[in-house]
Structure formats: C-alpha cells, structure tokens
Amino acid sequence: MKNPPSLDQLIAALKVLPGVGPKSAQRMAFHLLQKDRAGADKLARALDSALLNLRHCERCNTFSEVPLCNVCADAERQQGLLCVVEMPADLLMLEQSRSYDGLYFVLMGRLSPMDGVGPQDLELEKLLARASDGQVQEVIIATNFTAEGEVTAHLIGEMLKAQGLRVTRIARGMPVGGELEHVDPGTLAQAMYERRNLA
Amino acid sequence: MKNPPSLDQLIAALKVLPGVGPKSAQRMAFHLLQKDRAGADKLARALDSALLNLRHCERCNTFSEVPLCNVCADAERQQGLLCVVEMPADLLMLEQSRSYDGLYFVLMGRLSPMDGVGPQDLELEKLLARASDGQVQEVIIATNFTAEGEVTAHLIGEMLKAQGLRVTRIARGMPVGGELEHVDPGTLAQAMYERRNLA
Numbered sequence: 001m002k003n004p005p006s007l008d009q010l011i012a013a014l015k016v017l018p019g020v021g022p023k024s025a026q027r028m029a030f031h032l033l034q035k036d037r038a039g040a041d042k043l044a045r046a047l048d049s050a051l052l053n054l055r056h057c058e059r060c061n062t063f064s065e066v067p068l069c070n071v072c073a074d075a076e077r078q079q080g081l082l083c084v085v086e087m088p089a090d091l092l093m094l095e096q097s098r099s100y101d102g103l104y105f106v107l108m109g110r111l112s113p114m115d116g117v118g119p120q121d122l123e124l125e126k127l128l129a130r131a132s133d134g135q136v137q138e139v140i141i142a143t144n145f146t147a148e149g150e151v152t153a154h155l156i157g158e159m160l161k162a163q164g165l166r167v168t169r170i171a172r173g174m175p176v177g178g179e180l181e182h183v184d185p186g187t188l189a190q191a192m193y194e195r196r197n198l199a
Numbered sequence: 200m201k202n203p204p205s206l207d208q209l210i211a212a213l214k215v216l217p218g219v220g221p222k223s224a225q226r227m228a229f230h231l232l233q234k235d236r237a238g239a240d241k242l243a244r245a246l247d248s249a250l251l252n253l254r255h256c257e258r259c260n261t262f263s264e265v266p267l268c269n270v271c272a273d274a275e276r277q278q279g280l281l282c283v284v285e286m287p288a289d290l291l292m293l294e295q296s297r298s299y300d301g302l303y304f305v306l307m308g309r310l311s312p313m314d315g316v317g318p319q320d321l322e323l324e325k326l327l328a329r330a331s332d333g334q335v336q337e338v339i340i341a342t343n344f345t346a347e348g349e350v351t352a353h354l355i356g357e358m359l360k361a362q363g364l365r366v367t368r369i370a371r372g373m374p375v376g377g378e379l380e381h382v383d384p385g386t387l388a389q390a391m392y393e394r395r396n397l398a
Contacts, residue, residue, distance in 0.1 A: 004264040006245070013245035016238030017216075018230045019223065026288060031217045032246070033253055033262065034307055039215030040246050041327040046205070046212035047231070047243035053205040054232055063232065065203040089225060090203065108233055174379065 015073075059130060061123050062088045062106040071095075071104060078102040080137035084156060085126065086110045086144060096143065102140070105130055110143060111152045119155060131160055138166045145172060205212060206232075258329060260322050261287045261305040269305060271292075277301040279336035283326065283355060285309045285343060293341065301339075304329055309342060310351045330359055337365045344371060 007029060014025035032040035038096075056062065057069035071077065071091075079100025085091050091104050106123050120166070131139050139160050143149035157167045173182060173191040201207070206228060213224035231239040256268035257259065270276065270290075280301025284290050290303050306321050330338050338359050342348035356366045371389040373382060382390075 002269075003291070004253060004262055004268075006248045006264060007262050007287075010245040010249040010390075013238070013242040014216075016231070016235050016242055017213075017227045018249045019226075024218065028216045029249070030286060030288075032215070033249060036215050037250055039212070040250055043212040043215055044246035044250075045241050046209040047246075049205045050209040050228070050232060051236055051239055051243075054203060063203055065205060069202075069203075086388050087229060088206075089229075092202070108229075 056108075057106075060090060060104045060106055061108060061126060062104065076101075079135045081140065082131055082136045082138070083140040083142050084148060085142050086152070090142065090144075101138075107143070107152070110146075110148045111155060112148045122152075124156070124159065127156070128159065128163070131165055132163055136165065138168060140168050140170060144168045256305075259303045259305055260307060260325060261290060261303065268375075275300075278334045279333045280339065281330055281337070282341050283341040284341050285348060285351070287344075289341065299339075300370070304350070306342070309345075309347045310354060311347045321351075323358065326355070327358065327362070330364055331362055335364065336369060339367050339369060341369045 010029045010032075011022070011025045014028050015022065016018055017025075020028070028039055030045075032136060053065045054063050055065070055067075056150070057072055058063040059066050059072040060069060062069055062071075078101055080099070082105055083094065083100060084105045084107065086107050086109065088106055088108075090183065091106055094100050096103075107125050107127070109117055109122055111119065111122070116125070130136070138154075139151045141156055143153045143156075153169060160167045171194060172179075172187070173194060174187065178187075180188060202210070209232075210224045211229050213219055216224075217359075219227070223311055234303065239354075252264045253262050254264070254266075256263040256271055257266050258271040259268060261268055261270075277300055280299070282293065282299060282301055283304045283306065284293065285306050285308065287305055287307075290305055292376070293299050293365055304326050306326070308321055310316060310318065310321070327334070338355075339357055340352045342352045342355075347356045352368060356368070359366045370393060371386070372393060373379075373386065377386075379387060
C-alpha cells in the first residue's frame with residue numbers, strides 16, 4: 001500500500017519550499033486537497049504567472065515585470081543617490097519610511113558562507129557598473145545589521161571606495177520610542193559609540 | 200512603490216498553505232523565484248496533477264486516482280474487519296506496522312469544534328453504509344489518542360454500536376522499548392488500568 005503517485009509528487013514538490021519538511025509537506029497536501037482545492041489552483045496559477053512574468057530590473061536588480069522598475073523609471077528621484085539593500089522587502093520598508101528619494105540596488109541576497117553564498121552569487125559586477133555610471137555621487141549601504149549583512153556591507157564598501165565613490169552606511173542606534181531599560185545591550189552600546197553632537 | 204502584481208499574487212497564494220503567514224509567504228516566494236525556479240514549476244505541475252487526478256476511494260474514502268483504491272480492491276484482505284482512521288497517513292503507518300490485513304475507512308479528519316469541524320464535516324453516512332454492508336464483523340477504531348481523536352472515537356463507536364456492530368478500539372499502553380522513567384504519566388496510568396493477564 002502506497003500513496004497514489006500524484007499525491008506523493010505533490011508532497012515531494014511542496015518540499016521545495018524553505019522550512020517545509022516531509023511532515024509539513026504532507027499536512028499541506030492534505031489541507032489543499034481536502035479543504036482548499038480553489039486555493040491550490042490559485043497557487044498553481046500564481047506560480048505560473050510569477051515564473052512567466054517576473055524578471056529582474058535591468059538597473060536595480062529588483063523583481064519587475066518590465067525591463068525598468070517603477071523606481072528606476074522615475075525621473076523625479078535623486079539620480080545621484082544609490083542605496084544598496086539585500087532584498088526587495090528592504091526596499092519596500094525604506095519606501096514606507098519616506099526617508100529617501102534616491103535610487104536603489106537590490107543585491108537579492110547577502111554573503112553567507114554557511115549557506116554557500118559567496119561574492120560570486122551576488123550581482124556585484126552589476127552593482128559596480130551601476131554605481132560607476134558617472135551620475136551616482138553617494139552609495140548608501142543599507143544591508144541588515146546582522147553578521148552576514150555587516151560582512152556584505154564591508155565587502156561592497158571596499159569595492160566601491162576603490163572606485164573613488166563616496167560610500168555611507170545607515171546609522172545604528174536606539175529605535176524610535178525605544179527605552180534604555182528594554183533595548184538590547186549591543187544596540188545600546190552602538191548608540192553610545194555613535195553618539196552625535198546636539199544641534 | 201509596490202511589488203509587481205504577479206509577485207504580490209504569488210505571496211498571497213502561498214498563504215493558502217497551513218501555517219504560512221505573510222512573512223514566510225514572502226520568504227518562500229523570494230526563494231522560489233531567486234533560487235529554485237525549477238522547483239516552483241514542479242510545484243505548479245504537481246498541484247495541477249493532484250487536483251486533476253486525486254479523488255476519494257468510493258469505498259474507504261482515502262485519496263485515490265482510481266474509483267477503488269489498492270487496498271479496497273485487494274480480495275485477499277479480510278473483508279470482515281474494518282479499521283477507522285483519521286487520515287491517509289495513519290493508514291500508511293498501520294500498513295507499515297504489518298499488524299492488520301483487513302480493510303479501512305478514512306475519515307479525512309476528526310471532530311474539532313474549535314476549528315469548526317462537526318459531525319456533518321466527516322463522511323459519517325458513508326462510514327455507516329460501509330460498515331453495514333453485511334460483510335463487516337468488527338469495526339476497529341484507530342483514531343488518535345488526542346482529545347479530538349477520542350471524542351471522534353466515542354461518536355463513531357456509539358453510532359456503529361447502535362447498528363448492532365461489534366466495535367473495538369486499538370489499545371493504549373507503553374510504547375515498545377519504552378522505559379517507565381521516561382514515559383509520560385498519562386500513558387503509564389493507562390498502561391496500568393489496561394493491564395492484561397500474563398499468558
């Protein structure tokens with residue numbers, strides 16, 4: 001006695017999702033087939049559509065359905081500022097913060113030797129070409145403040161400074177509304193080291 | 200600035216999977232698009248194939264690509280024994296245990312008032328018809344020993360006993376290889392209550 005082939009294939013296929021092992025794949029397959037066949041169909045269609053339509057923006061490397069994404073195509077944005085982020089989600093967060101009106105470059109990842117992600121896996125040459133277009137005055141590195149994000153920031157910073165570009169890093173410090181009692185010691189230490197003169 | 204529509208649709212579609220919220224859906228979408236486009240395509244094909252090919256066995260209600268599943272179609276199995284389980288995975292586990300050569304009925308769920316699953320959501324009439332076919336001598340209830348599985352077992356047991364059928368329940372007790380020191384007190388208590396005479 002075994003599962004029908006199309007059920008086993010679905011369970012195996014669900015395991016391509018990150019964080020999904022054999023048990024959850026089985027639970028997902030049963031849920032879709034038993035409780036949400038419409039959702040399963042919607043998922044299959046969405047996968048097809050995304051595979052068909054999504055490419056990388058020629059300029060900033062983020063996901064886009066058109067050669068040049070909305071942000072890159074916007075002539076009103078400051079052409080001299082280029083902000084480097086790890087993922088499209090980071091770009092969206094920065095846009096929501098309404099603190100930046102320059103352009104972006106999305107690495108689509110970060111250096112992560114543990115996961116086998118080295119410099120060759122990031123589009124560093126594309127970034128280099130983009131940052132050296134003659135228009136960019138300042139490259140702002142906004143990778144995460146994780147160990148991996150910091151190493152990535154260092155590598156990119158060295159690479160771009162070698163081209164004579166001005167390179168900055170977004171600031172570390174206390175979160176807005178943060179209380180000293182509740183913030184982690186590392187953040188508090190950074191906020192102390194990077195203290196600024198009052199205006 | 201927003202995500203491209205096909206990306207947002209994929210993230211939304213991934214949320215149909217149980218246990219997947221907005222953050223994991225986004226992570227899954229990026230992973231598939233960036234690292235495993237072949238896997239995404241395989242998943243879309245597997246969903247289509249499963250939706251197209253998988254139905255319920257007419258007799259035992261498990262997933263099957265044919266009207267009558269392998270087990271039900273096997274004339275060598277004991278036709279007088281019917282074992283009721285919650286899910287196809289439970290059936291597979293029993294088959295692996297090589298302890299049973301009768302037939303099955305798969306509820307495809309369990310009573311779960313918290314999740315809005317009532318008696319009308321289980322195929323109880325299909326079970327009743329199956330168990331009352333005149334061939335079945337004994338119905339063995341093998342739902343889980345969780346609160347929900349126990350309530351389900353009670354309901355089914357009462358329903359089938361009212362038809363004059365012999366109804367049994369698989370035993371509770373110590374696991375094979377289990378040590379008293381490490382087993383949970385509830386299991387140990389049950390093993391004590393349900394103790395048997397030595398042969």
